[in-house]
Amino acid sequence: MSLSVRLQHQLPGIALDLNFNAPSGVTVLFGRSGSGKTTVVNAVAGLLRPRAGQVTIDNRILFDAERDIWLPPHRRRLGYIFQEGRLFPHLNVRQNLLYGRWFAPRGARRENPDRVIEMLGIGHLLDRRPAKLSGGEKQRVAIGRALLAAPRLILADEPLAALDDARKAEILPYFERLRDEVSVPILYVTHSAAEVARLATFVVALQEGKVVRQGPASEVLSDPSIAPAGIRAVGAVLQVRVARHHDDGLSELDAGGARLFLPRIPHQIGEELRIRIPAQEVILSDRKPEGLSALNILDGQVEAVRSGEGPGAIVSLKTQAGVVLARVTRRSVDVLGLQPGSHCYAVIKTVALAPQDVGGPAGSI
Structure with a gap:
């Protein structure tokens, strides 16, 4: 059609x-x-x-x-x-x-x-x-x-x-x-x-x-x-596969070889899904974080930094899981020295990935 x-x-x-x-x-x-x-x-x-x-x-x-x-x-x-x-x-x-x-x-x-x-x-x-x-x-x-x-x-x-x-x-x-x-x-x-x-x-x-x-x-x-x-609608859409369901109530996803954890989802192991990660739920670090409660940490390289008229900016980060977006302040961009080619880490809280942002099968994204 x-x-x-x-x-x-x-x-x-x-x-x-x-x-x-x-x-x-x-x-x-x-x-x-x-x-x-x-x-x-x-x-x-x-x-x-x-x-x-x-x-x-x-x-x-x-x-x-x-x-x-x-x-x-x-x-x-x-x-x-x-x-x-x-x-x-x-x-x-x-x-x-x-x-x-x-x-x-x-x-x-x-x-x-x-x-x-x-x-x-x-x-x-x-x-x-x-x-x-x-x-x-x-x-x-x-x-x-x-x-x-x-x-x-x-x-x-x-x-x-x-x-x-x-x-x-x-x-x-x-x-x-x-x-x-x-x-x-x-x-x-x-x-x-x-x-x-x-x-x-x-x-x-x-x-x-x-x-x-x-x-x-x-x-x-x-x-x-x-x-x-x-x-607030800006965010990344990733294609993932359900890898495992853990006894502590978490589901493990394979995102291009990277691991992501979500609260338990009603999908079968091996099933392919789409997940949406809102940019406002991602924070960035210029070094690998340690001692955090967040389980989802992705290593990546900055592709682009786009600043708005206000104090905010959107950082596009290329990771093993796909392109992830982070909504941060322009001050944070300056402090971390973020620019295209910079190396940094994206930190995503497990509970920030809501059930309505998970669906499948993946199809075209």
Whole structure:
């Protein structure tokens, strides 16, 4: 699947003017609230008719302003997952799921309902009404309904935003399975760096209606000059393998031959994962630290030092595990004499690596 989006549109407070091409997998629209993410998704869905531009899926034109082509939403064959499940309250889960199949055209490739139900873990919910479901359960049913409509593309507009942390942790693995086990591509909206790091095949970063960066998650999240969701979203994305689970509650990861320790994670030995290390959770030392409680110490070489307008700086460090970023003060940069080519150590607290920053399988980063 290839999705091509070129849009120009004026809304109160924002002028949308962007162009991007999305590959197969999960393409994430990433940015702050008000950057234009939902407007783009609504234009693709046909819920908004832009002033100018073109939207195509696999060369099938959904919208072309110059040629006066605009397919209504029901003819676009798209599945839409909203922030809230938006299930039909008078139908049970089974009926909500099968409702999506009414929109699957004859001859379209259909997902097996039993496989979808198993993948989403909702078999025990089939006879319940939406009022008896948790927020996470409603979202799983909404995912299934969208998938069973045999869509060319699934649109997910901040599907985790209305959930608490526990429900987000419940739902994220299902989106990972959707990415890895189903052939339907996804256009996913979020302002969460953790969701980007775990899910994205490709990232389109938006600011004030413009595309400011696009590419793999590891590149977009590590660029402090972009910071589409704020400087706290800057961080490294590493590809690792689960090496061992220890009796003291820690999991050991192999990161390119380097060892990293996390609080116990629910993944099998040998499984490949992505992990996100926020730059603000990394400190630097010009000599190998001793006598610290931190277990994660990476030896590396400074690639770049990027200073902001304030007192802070982002140091990019090439290590055996991959590129790690540290958010430090400019004073620390001067005291340590950090510059490209400098040798130093990155120190990462084990407990700083949160469960929401760990996901798998690794896929493309």
